[in-house]
Amino acid sequence: MLSKRIIPCLDVRDGRTTKGIKFRDNVDIGDPVEMARFYYEAGADELVFYDITASSDRRDIMIEVVRRVAAAILIPFSVGGGIRNLQDMRAVLLAGAEKVSVNTAAVLEPGLISQGAKDFGSQCIVLGMDVKKVEPSAALPSGYEMVIHGGRTHMGIDALWWAKEAERLGAGEICLNSIDADGTQAGYELGLTKMISAAVSIPVIASGGAGTPGHLYDVLTAGRADAALIASMVHYGTYTIKEIKDYLQQRGIPMRLHW
Amino acid sequence: MVVIIDYQAGNLTSVVRSLKVLGVEAEVTQDPAVVARAARIVFPGVGAAGTAMAILKELHLDAALRTAMDQGVPILGICLGAQVVLDYSEENDTPCLGLLPGRTRALPRQPGLKIPHMGWNKVEFLREHAIFKGLPADAEYYFVHSYYPSPAEESMVLGVTEHGSRFPSVMGRRNLVATQFHPEKSGRFGLQLLENFLGWDGSYAE
Numbered sequence: 001m002l003s004k005r006i007i008p009c010l011d012v013r014d015g016r017t018t019k020g021i022k023f024r025d026n027v028d029i030g031d032p033v034e035m036a037r038f039y040y041e042a043g044a045d046e047l048v049f050y051d052i053t054a055s056s057d058r059r060d061i062m063i064e065v066v067r068r069v070a071a072a073i074l075i076p077f078s079v080g081g082g083i084r085n086l087q088d089m090r091a092v093l094l095a096g097a098e099k100v101s102v103n104t105a106a107v108l109e110p111g112l113i114s115q116g117a118k119d120f121g122s123q124c125i126v127l128g129m130d131v132k133k134v135e136p137s138a139a140l141p142s143g144y145e146m147v148i149h150g151g152r153t154h155m156g157i158d159a160l161w162w163a164k165e166a167e168r169l170g171a172g173e174i175c176l177n178s179i180d181a182d183g184t185q186a187g188y189e190l191g192l193t194k195m196i197s198a199a200v201s202i203p204v205i206a207s208g209g210a211g212t213p214g215h216l217y218d219v220l221t222a223g224r225a226d227a228a229l230i231a232s233m234v235h236y237g238t239y240t241i242k243e244i245k246d247y248l249q250q251r252g253i254p255m256r257l258h259w
Numbered sequence: 260m261v262v263i264i265d266y267q268a269g270n271l272t273s274v275v276r277s278l279k280v281l282g283v284e285a286e287v288t289q290d291p292a293v294v295a296r297a298a299r300i301v302f303p304g305v306g307a308a309g310t311a312m313a314i315l316k317e318l319h320l321d322a323a324l325r326t327a328m329d330q331g332v333p334i335l336g337i338c339l340g341a342q343v344v345l346d347y348s349e350e351n352d353t354p355c356l357g358l359l360p361g362r363t364r365a366l367p368r369q370p371g372l373k374i375p376h377m378g379w380n381k382v383e384f385l386r387e388h389a390i391f392k393g394l395p396a397d398a399e400y401y402f403v404h405s406y407y408p409s410p411a412e413e414s415m416v417l418g419v420t421e422h423g424s425r426f427p428s429v430m431g432r433r434n435l436v437a438t439q440f441h442p443e444k445s446g447r448f449g450l451q452l453l454e455n456f457l458g459w460d461g462s463y464a465e
Contacts, residue, residue, distance in 0.1 A: 002378050071276055124269075172375060226378070
């Protein structure tokens with residue numbers, strides 16, 4: 001039986017890891033390669049790196065990080081943030097990442113998903129979705145809207161429609177981030193996660209709001225997520241991955257317990 | 260010399276670096292002449308069967324692989340490489356290499372079942388094989404695929420995995436062994452399997 005995945009997320013700025021709280025007041029907490037090796041040995045099933053570097057030489061910095069991470073761990077990892085075109089995708093994949101996550105660029109240019117899937121395979125292409133709750137309307141019937149720029153810019157695109165469209169275009173997986181829950185540590189947004197996961201056949205990684213192992217249990221059962229992204233709860237040492245996995249296993253969730 | 264076949268089906272970085280961890284500098288090649296000199300062949304790949312077969316033929320790697328199979332060179336197929344060694348793939352309706360008899364089929368869809376099968380899953384070993392040496396029964400391996408290899412004969416199924424239904428996840432005959440999962444992305448147990456392959460003489464009695 002397929003295990004549910006526990007995936008630490010590492011935000012990277014200027015080649016160093018941070019943890020953003022609602023995308024503001026980021027604190028520097030270390031070297032991404034050291035953290036990757038630490039989480040690999042601690043039982044992470046996969047890793048996500050999210051590049052929030054703003055400078056123009058961001059790509060070179062991140063490619064070097066990807067290359068060093070790839071040499072340090074033997075589990076899959078994905079890279080997102082600032083993937084704008086096929087050249088960016090190719091550079092990240094050739095540096096050793098298994099997957100690339102496209103977010104803003106895919107909303108602005110959906111052809112990036114289909115072309116990326118054609119060139120590199122669907123299994124490489126993760127659709128990153130930043131989603132905000134809104135009043136349901138004719139244009140936004142699901143009551144969830146696609147946003148970019150950390151939630152500051154509303155796209156006028158319905159999140160449920162976009163998830164299905166991205167699957168049709170060839171995305172292999174969805175990483176679903178609730179802007180409302182992100183950084184709160186008050187739990188994942190279960191209704192959103194369940195709605196999206198039930199509507200597509202590709203796996204959905206839930207993101208935003210993890211604070212306790214119970215939150216992971218909820219999103220992997222009621223939320224129907226296939227994997228859970230975690231950050232602060234492990235970055236600051238509140239829980240180990242093993243503690244989280246043992247807890248979930250005891251509550252009947254299939255987990256990879258030997259590594 | 261260990262040769263990794265590069266037929267432009269996904270990036271081979273993780274395969275190369277896993278072998279490097281084991282102390283082996285493998286040669287990545289698209290050249291059938293290099294394949295002909297290989298002592299051992301790793302045949303990885305992700306992507307679609309149709310494109311993969313077209314490129315293998317264009318590069319004349321199909322014939323090189325058949326020759327290596329006939330000569331008893333140990334071959335490890337991984338993921339797409341475990342599928343196109345069969346006669347035929349349902350994906351893109353593609354005639355394949357035919358190193359082993361059988362077909363590659365789509366994972367059966369059912370309500371609530373996620374396809375692709377993506378993540379960590381167990382393998383139940385049905386038969387003994389040198390590449391399984393030292394692997395605990397509860398070890399998990401990293402999968403990402405929507406199709407699976409279905410060899411023509413039961414005796415070729417070495418391991419099975421469950422995702423909705425049970426499918427062959429490791430198969431082998433003579434000097435060829437193939438895993439649907441990615442040992443190069445499967446932590447230390449995957450590394451153990453690769454090390455076992457590097458030490459395998461290519462003999463296998465069914």
